[in-house]
Amino acid sequence: MIVTHNELITVTNKAFLGMRRVCGEADLIANMVADLQMVGLHGVKHFNNATQFISLERDEPVDIKVTDGHLIADLHGSSVACHLPVIIDYALEQMIANKHLKLSLKNCHNRWLAYSELLMLAGKGIACKAQWDNGSSPKHTLYILNRGCVLPELFLAETLQREANGLNDMTIELSINDFDIANLSSGYSKHIDAKNLSGIQDTAWNKGVFVEDHEWDLLKNTATAILVENSEQSIRGAGE
Amino acid sequence: MEAHRLTNNDVNMRRPEVVMAPQRLGAMHSNRISFVRTLIRKMAQQKWQVTKDLWQLSAQGFGHVIYKLKTPHHIYHLVVFCNEIEDDERNDRVIAEKWDVTFALVYGEVSEQLLAQLQANVPLQEAGRNPTNVLVLARANKSVRVFEHIVSHLAEGKQPTSDELVDVGYILRTTAVYGNGKFGIADFKILENNPDFKQSFSAQMCAVYLLREFSLDWIDYLAKQKGGEKASPLSNDLKRYLGVGNATGLGMAPYLINHPCVVDQWMSNREAALTLVLDCPADLAKHQALLFLLNKAVCHLQQVNTQNQNQEQLNHCSVNELQRFNGQLKDLISVSNTWRDLLNGTEHLSLETQEILISCLMEIYPELVDNFQDQVNTHESLNLAKGKKVNDLLLLLNEKYRWAIETDFSKPENNYWFWYRSQDKEEPRLGVRGEEIGEERELPLDIGRQVYRLYYALLACPAEMSLAEFLLQKPQYRTIARRVWTLGNKVMGDIQMNVLHKQSLPMHLLRCKLSFFGATKFDPRSDRWVRVSFFQGAPLLNEIHDGEWLFPVLPQQAVLEKSTEVAIERSSIGESGIDKSAIDDLTTVDKESSK
Numbered sequence: 001m002i003v004t005h006n007e008l009i010t011v012t013n014k015a016f017l018g019m020r021r022v023c024g025e026a027d028l029i030a031n032m033v034a035d036l037q038m039v040g041l042h043g044v045k046h047f048n049n050a051t052q053f054i055s056l057e058r059d060e061p062v063d064i065k066v067t068d069g070h071l072i073a074d075l076h077g078s079s080v081a082c083h084l085p086v087i088i089d090y091a092l093e094q095m096i097a098n099k100h101l102k103l104s105l106k107n108c109h110n111r112w113l114a115y116s117e118l119l120m121l122a123g124k125g126i127a128c129k130a131q132w133d134n135g136s137s138p139k140h141t142l143y144i145l146n147r148g149c150v151l152p153e154l155f156l157a158e159t160l161q162r163e164a165n166g167l168n169d170m171t172i173e174l175s176i177n178d179f180d181i182a183n184l185s186s187g188y189s190k191h192i193d194a195k196n197l198s199g200i201q202d203t204a205w206n207k208g209v210f211v212e213d214h215e216w217d218l219l220k221n222t223a224t225a226i227l228v229e230n231s232e233q234s235i236r237g238a239g240e
Numbered sequence: 241m242e243a244h245r246l247t248n249n250d251v252n253m254r255r256p257e258v259v260m261a262p263q264r265l266g267a268m269h270s271n272r273i274s275f276v277r278t279l280i281r282k283m284a285q286q287k288w289q290v291t292k293d294l295w296q297l298s299a300q301g302f303g304h305v306i307y308k309l310k311t312p313h314h315i316y317h318l319v320v321f322c323n324e325i326e327d328d329e330r331n332d333r334v335i336a337e338k339w340d341v342t343f344a345l346v347y348g349e350v351s352e353q354l355l356a357q358l359q360a361n362v363p364l365q366e367a368g369r370n371p372t373n374v375l376v377l378a379r380a381n382k383s384v385r386v387f388e389h390i391v392s393h394l395a396e397g398k399q400p401t402s403d404e405l406v407d408v409g410y411i412l413r414t415t416a417v418y419g420n421g422k423f424g425i426a427d428f429k430i431l432e433n434n435p436d437f438k439q440s441f442s443a444q445m446c447a448v449y450l451l452r453e454f455s456l457d458w459i460d461y462l463a464k465q466k467g468g469e470k471a472s473p474l475s476n477d478l479k480r481y482l483g484v485g486n487a488t489g490l491g492m493a494p495y496l497i498n499h500p501c502v503v504d505q506w507m508s509n510r511e512a513a514l515t516l517v518l519d520c521p522a523d524l525a526k527h528q529a530l531l532f533l534l535n536k537a538v539c540h541l542q543q544v545n546t547q548n549q550n551q552e553q554l555n556h557c558s559v560n561e562l563q564r565f566n567g568q569l570k571d572l573i574s575v576s577n578t579w580r581d582l583l584n585g586t587e588h589l590s591l592e593t594q595e596i597l598i599s600c601l602m603e604i605y606p607e608l609v610d611n612f613q614d615q616v617n618t619h620e621s622l623n624l625a626k627g628k629k630v631n632d633l634l635l636l637l638n639e640k641y642r643w644a645i646e647t648d649f650s651k652p653e654n655n656y657w658f659w660y661r662s663q664d665k666e667e668p669r670l671g672v673r674g675e676e677i678g679e680e681r682e683l684p685l686d687i688g689r690q691v692y693r694l695y696y697a698l699l700a701c702p703a704e705m706s707l708a709e710f711l712l713q714k715p716q717y718r719t720i721a722r723r724v725w726t727l728g729n730k731v732m733g734d735i736q737m738n739v740l741h742k743q744s745l746p747m748h749l750l751r752c753k754l755s756f757f758g759a760t761k762f763d764p765r766s767d768r769w770v771r772v773s774f775f776q777g778a779p780l781l782n783e784i785h786d787g788e789w790l791f792p793v794l795p796q797q798a799v800l801e802k803s804t805e806v807a808i809e810r811s812s813i814g815e816s817g818i819d820k821s822a823i824d825d826l827t828t829v830d831k832e833s834s835k
Binding site: 226 | 369371372420421422423424425426427428429430622624626627660661662663664666669671676677678680681683684706707708709711712713714715716718719722
């Protein structure tokens with residue numbers, strides 16, 4: 001299915017609103033999904049994965065501890081999409097005193113969906129490094145967005161890195177200095193560079209965004225939760 | 241995010257509580273930087289060329305037509321499909337599935353393959369899928385009465401009667417004009433660097449303007465088919481008077497609530513332009529020009545036929561007020577130092593009258609106002625600033641959102657409505673809380689109530705607590721906090737309207753947006769949908785000029801009769817868009833009314 005950016009945003013927004021959650025912001029989550037999908041990184045699929053579990057999640061604030069440039073947030077098994085913006089707000093306050101901050105997100109899922117928030121930070125001059133281990137392929141993901149970058153350098157590996165991370169954790173590092181990409185990326189089996197992602201993004205804007213048919217159908221179906229069935233009153237509600 | 245820095249011009253602006261009040265938004269009129277006006281100026285200044293590229297219509301007028309648009313930068317095509325539909329299939333609501341005319345504005349050339357693709361999809365509208373070289377997708381229905389009246393008269397070699405035209409004012413009425421990535425068409429982002437259509441909604445306005453040309457060509461064609469040699473073309477005076485109708489319903493209202501930065505930009509931009517005008521000395525040399533426009537407004541309102549009693553009364557009231565005002569205009573200018581003094585002196589008059597005066601004042605200062613025509617785009621992100629305390633947000637709310645925090649949302653009348661989307665093509669709807677189904681799926685358009693809840697949640701926290709800490713504990717307020725911080729630091733900010741209130745009128749929101757587009761002749765058909773006209777009085781394609789066409793009026797009868805005699809011989813090239821005889825006529829109206 002070829003869709004447009006606006007369709008992605010609109011349908012995801014409706015889908016999330018239909019979940020009636022306390023935590024999570026529909027407009028930001030729509031951007032998270034669209035930004036990923038526009039560069040071919042399966043935003044819709046990640047969101048669809050999230051929707052399977054969101055209704056089972058604890059819909060409550062995260063717990064945060066900060067010690068010496070290290071912020072630890074327990075998401076209680078929730079989606080990163082629903083909590084990352086408030087965590088980032090809080091982290092940026094801590095960065096007033098630190099040039100570098102490490103965020104350890106514990107007990108979370110949908111870690112790909114952090115991408116959009118980190119893009120925004122890079123645009124504001126804060127370099128970002130995100131990595132996590134995963135139970136299935138790829139076993140480890142790393143992406144780096146240095147200051148001012150609009151797209152990341154992405155590295156994938158088929159071995160777990162286990163840097164004090166569980167399979168449901170994620171580490172994000174924020175810095176006012178750029179990360180050394182060459183040094184950090186050694187040992188990864190696959191590199192998707194920003195130029196490659198940029199090409200996919202250009203095609204998506206100009207020719208439309210590819211989404212797997214069943215993923216699109218699933219998303220659209222989720223988005224119907226916000227609709228109210230037709231009635232005599234709803235017909236009159238248009239202002240006869 | 242940086243707070244907006246006040247400029248001298250900002251300081252002199254009218255206050256947001258005045259400008260963003262719903263009743264005032266609901267009284268707005270188009271002005272010279274309304275989008276249709278800006279478009280026509282651009283087309284004239286850059287000498288855009290439009291040609292009929294393909295005319296494949298049956299004798300009954302069904303088939304397809306292509307117009308080619310050439311700008312200094314690019315080529316586009318308007319592809320129009322005319323379909324035969326039954327009278328009972330003609331429905332202006334979004335739920336309709338067939339239309340008299342469907343059309344698409346396409347970037348670049350139209351190959352046979354693309355034409356086939358458009359033919360298979362454009363007539364389906366929402367049910368079709370279109371490629372990204374389609375910039376605008378839209379549809380329109382005939383005003384059957386006017387259509388048949390005009391064609392039958394022209395076929396007989398006669399011009400139509402003005403009474404029939406004044407009632408409606410258009411041949412075709414659009415019922416949806418889609419842009420920005422709807423149903424597969426190009427996202428607006430693609431146009432970001434396109435010098436022709438980088439201003440939001442400009443591609444849609446252009447498509448509608450070209451449709452107007454098609455509607456005029458269509459009736460001439462059908463009259464010729466019907467009357468043969470006897471047929472006469474519609475006079476240019478009447479062609480100029482006919483615009484494109486539009487029916488707009490509740491669906492437009494959420495746009496204004498969901499795009500607050502856009503609304504702020506439009507309103508702030510208009511206010512910035514207006515402020516420059518209001519700061520000018522009230523100059524008697526401008527008296528005649530201003531009087532002409534105000535008289536034209538009177539005539540325009542007198543020619544608006546509406547079944548809506550409230551609008552009828554508002555128009556009637558404005559006519560009376562303007563007639564008195566116009567009679568005193570010279571004296572009022574004499575005693576005013578600036579135009580601001582003149583405008584301030586109208587505070588006792590209706591909002592409709594005040595807004596008409598504003599549009600007319602802006603019209604007579606093109607050298608000041610037109611500089612603002614290209615400043616309608618803006619970034620839409622809603623952000624919080626780093627390092628803010630609970631108290632910072634409270635101060636902002638107390639300064640900029642009193643309309644919300646002083647509303648008692650524990651009272652039922654302040655929560656009367658809820659907004660939802662129905663399954664019928666996902667149309668937005670208003671339901672009565674506690675009476676209608678769907679409340680649990682309410683749309684978050686309740687900005688006033690959200691602000692109120694945020695305010696009291698903030699009050700319960702220590703003033704020195706960081707905002708980030710507050711939102712960490714209460715993440716449910718982050719969306720509204722982002723909004724109020726962003727909008728509270730803008731010039732005009734949010735629309736100051738509790739859309740849940742029992743007396744709240746969505747019509748105010750529709751009127752505001754339609755005025756920015758450049759709609760005229762507001763004819764509310766209920767408090768939830770309205771019929772308007774676009775491009776009524778606008779120059780025709782073959783005479784396009786950047787002159788004024790504010791408050792369109794019907795050409796006087798004498799002109800019509802003369803037009804009938806000479807219509808056939810008359811060259812359609814090089815006519816002036818300014819109807820001088822109408823100016824004389826308006827002067828006469830003024831003299832008579834002041835007797």
